Amino acid sequence: MIATRARKNGTLFYELHCIACGKVVREQESSTRCPACRQPLSVRYDYNFIRSRLNRYSLRTSPVKALKYLDFYPLLNLDLVVSMNEGGTPLYQCTRLAERLSLRRLYIKNEGANPTGVFKDRGSLVELTKVKEQGAKAVCVASTGNMAASVAAYASMAGVACYVLIPEGTALGKLAQALSYGARLLQVRGTYNDAARLTEEMSVRHGFYLAGDYAFRAEGQKSQAFEIVEQLDWKAPAAVIVPMGCGTNLAAIWKGFKEFYELGLIDRLPRMIGVQADGCAPIVAAFQQGATQVDAVEKPFTVCTALAAGNPLDATKALTALRESGGCGVILTDAEILEAQQRLAHLESIFVEPAGAVPIAALQTLATSGRVRPDETIVCVATGNGLKDPRAALRVLPSPATIEPTMAEVEKFLRLRLYEIRAAAAKDGGRGLFAQIPSQRAVVETVRQELGVKLTAEYAHRVTSLVADFVQKGKTITKADLQYIVENVLKGLSGQALILEVEDFQVTTSLKGKSEAKVWVRFDRDRVQATAMGVGPVDAVVNALKSAAESRGKLFFELVDYQVQINSAGTDASVEASITMKDASNTRVVATGTSPDIIVASVSAFVDGYNVLWSRQKA
Numbered sequence: 351m352i353a354t355r356a357r358k359n360g361t362l363f364y365e366l367h368c369i370a371c372g373k374v375v376r377e378q379e380s381s382t383r384c385p386a387c388r389q390p391l392s393v394r395y396d397y398n399f400i401r402s403r404l405n406r407y408s409l410r411t412s413p414v415k416a417l418k419y420l421d422f423y424p425l426l427n428l429d430l431v432v433s434m435n436e437g438g439t440p441l442y443q444c445t446r447l448a449e450r451l452s453l454r455r456l457y458i459k460n461e462g463a464n465p466t467g468v469f470k471d472r473g474s475l476v477e478l479t480k481v482k483e484q485g486a487k488a489v490c491v492a493s494t495g496n497m498a499a500s501v502a503a504y505a506s507m508a509g510v511a512c513y514v515l516i517p518e519g520t521a522l523g524k525l526a527q528a529l530s531y532g533a534r535l536l537q538v539r540g541t542y543n544d545a546a547r548l549t550e551e552m553s554v555r556h557g558f559y560l561a562g563d564y565a566f567r568a569e570g571q572k573s574q575a576f577e578i579v580e581q582l583d584w585k586a587p588a589a590v591i592v593p594m595g596c597g598t599n600l601a602a603i604w605k606g607f608k609e610f611y612e613l614g615l616i617d618r619l620p621r622m623i624g625v626q627a628d629g630c631a632p633i634v635a636a637f638q639q640g641a642t643q644v645d646a647v648e649k650p651f652t653v654c655t656a657l658a659a660g661n662p663l664d665a666t667k668a669l670t671a672l673r674e675s676g677g678c679g680v681i682l683t684d685a686e687i688l689e690a691q692q693r694l695a696h697l698e699s700i701f702v703e704p705a706g707a708v709p710i711a712a713l714q715t716l717a718t719s720g721r722v723r724p725d726e727t728i729v730c731v732a733t734g735n736g737l738k739d740p741r742a743a744l745r746v747l748p749s750p751a752t753i754e755p756t757m758a759e760v761e762k763f764l765r766l767r768l769y770e771i772r773a774a775a776a777k778d779g780g781r782g783l784f785a786q787i788p789s790q791r792a793v794v795e796t797v798r799q800e801l802g803v804k805l806t807a808e809y810a811h812r813v814t815s816l817v818a819d820f821v822q823k824g825k826t827i828t829k830a831d832l833q834y835i836v837e838n839v840l841k842g843l844s845g846q847a848l849i850l851e852v853e854d855f856q857v858t859t860s861l862k863g864k865s866e867a868k869v870w871v872r873f874d875r876d877r878v879q880a881t882a883m884g885v886g887p888v889d890a891v892v893n894a895l896k897s898a899a900e901s902r903g904k905l906f907f908e909l910v911d912y913q914v915q916i917n918s919a920g921t922d923a924s925v926e927a928s929i930t931m932k933d934a935s936n937t938r939v940v941a942t943g944t945s946p947d948i949i950v951a952s953v954s955a956f957v958d959g960y961n962v963l964w965s966r967q968k969a
């Protein structure tokens with residue numbers, strides 16, 4: 351027996367219609383775009399039907415979660431519901447953050463608490479249930495990461511195959527999630543919109559159900575509005591601030607408020623405020639120009655990868671929501687967003703991915719310009735969990751010191767107040783700190799001012815000599831560079847006598863041939879010279895160092911891993927090389943070196959690692 355929901359006369363209690371030409375579309379025909387004009391569809395209900403079935407008592411008394419609003423979803427067969435108990439996310443009152451901004455009633459809806467860490471799970475609940483109703487065997491979806499993870503999780507629950515196309519360079523957490531849930535994943539050398547175009551074609555050619563920011567998903571995501579109303583004791587807030595990528599979510603939340611209003615569950619509507627990053631802000635730009643259509647952004651670039659939709663599918667719906675609600679749009683820089691991400695974590699202990707911090711970042715300018723007022727109830731939607739994209743956060747965080755396992759080193763950490771180091775790389779951008787080789791005094795003073803760390807003489811010397819190396823190579827030292835240098839010096843906290851030191855090296859390399867390196871080192875104060883070849887200059891130098899070390903030392907070691915990270919933009923960026931090596935007893939050491947020169951960075955990492963391994967073996 352199939353539990354179908356229908357009106358008395360057997361017709362559906364909802365219909366899909368095109369938001370542009372108004373055409374009513376049967377869902378078997380399309381639930382994505384209008385077959386006539388290709389514009390997005392939207393779901394319209396028979397609200398009398400919903401009203402007649404609504405159990406207001408149970409609505410008011412049952413626990414908050416997405417599944418309690420089944421009456422508001424366009425579902426026909428409730429036996430097929432695909433759910434992971436999504437929604438019911440906390441609405442925190444943020445008193446510490448509010449105080450800083452002189453606001454009185456500031457709330458955060460923490461959507462990172464959903465099963466896959468993002469609000470999209472609410473949409474997946476409805477969308478994948480529709481997939482089951484329609485009997486599809488596979489879904490395909492384009493995504494910047496979160497949609498992929500969410501759809502993959504729900505597809506797996508539903509027992510259907512899931513094909514995912516994501517742009518290359520998708521945040522690590524999201525990639526790992528999607529793959530773990532069993533998605534058949536393809537990375538596209540291109541933008542999200544390239545992936546979206548291919549996915550649509552894939553669905554047509556292969557008959558896969560096209561999942562994504564379409565009408566059914568929006569129906570699920572509107573439950574954020576329902577929950578906010580419930581959690582504010584059945585009142586709508588004055589303003590709701592939402593980050594916008596495709597604009598689907600903001601429009602969905604607005605639809606949710608309007609439906610509760612229509613049913614008499616609230617007596618006023620909030621203003622919707624949409625926020626984008628300046629590397630991809632087509633919707634806010636159109637809003638500010640009074641346009642009804644967006645100019646697509648060809649190459650979106652922002653730390654908020656979840657918002658990097660250059661040609662947003664639901665721009666029209668989002669623009670309508672902003673205008674109908676009397677809201678507005680805000681554009682922010684990546685630096686402002688990363689700063690807000692840190693502030694939110696510090697003050698309220700809510701760790702979000704960059705896109706999730708966007709509403710918080712907008713608060714200051716909204717308050718200053720009077721677009722939100724101190725006595726209003728304001729809700730920020732923190733859309734996604736911070737663990738999705740840890741690298742984004744680490745961009746502005748110090749890399750912690752690594753110590754030998756002795757209490758003396760712990761004491762040193764506390765005395766030097768190393769925990770004070772706070773990266774402000776994002777903020778101060780490329781401002782150079784030293785025009786010429788500075789004195790040790792100047793370095794100590796700058797480190798204290800810029801990083802809050804008081805260098806003792808034993809470290810000041812090494813920091814100064816590294817700074818001098820940088821300046822000599824013609825590199826501007828930014829605050830970020832200085833931080834990496836200081837961190838690196840302080841990482842080798844122990845300050846023991848070094849067994850291996852490099853005096854100089856020379857490399858020749860060319861496009862076709864192998865590289866050759868010559869090194870001059872001091873091993874236990876003896877001068878040693880060695881030559882070696884390698885596939886590239888770094889390889890050649892490391893091989894030469896290895897051979898120099900092996901000619902004297904009795905230390906067996908093996909290189910296990912080698913990684914290079916570039917800490918800032920440009921070809922004169924400072925490079926951080928990280929080498930992992932281990933000895934015969936499997937003792938592992940990870941050592942890093944920093945320099946504007948990739949070879950120098952690698953050499954210093956190697957030397958560091960070797961010295962640590964050596965002292966370990968002595969101990």
Ligand SMILES: *Cc1c(COP(=O)(O)O)cnc(C)c1O
Pocket residue numbers: 468470496497563593594595596597598599600656657659703705706733734735
């Ligand atoms: C998808 C997503 C957004 C953007 O939502 P749209 O519906 O595309 O506007 C914002 N934040 C996070 C974390 C997301 O995953």
Ligand SMILES: [Zn+2]
Pocket residue numbers: 368369370371372373384385386387388389
């Ligand atoms: Zn149409």
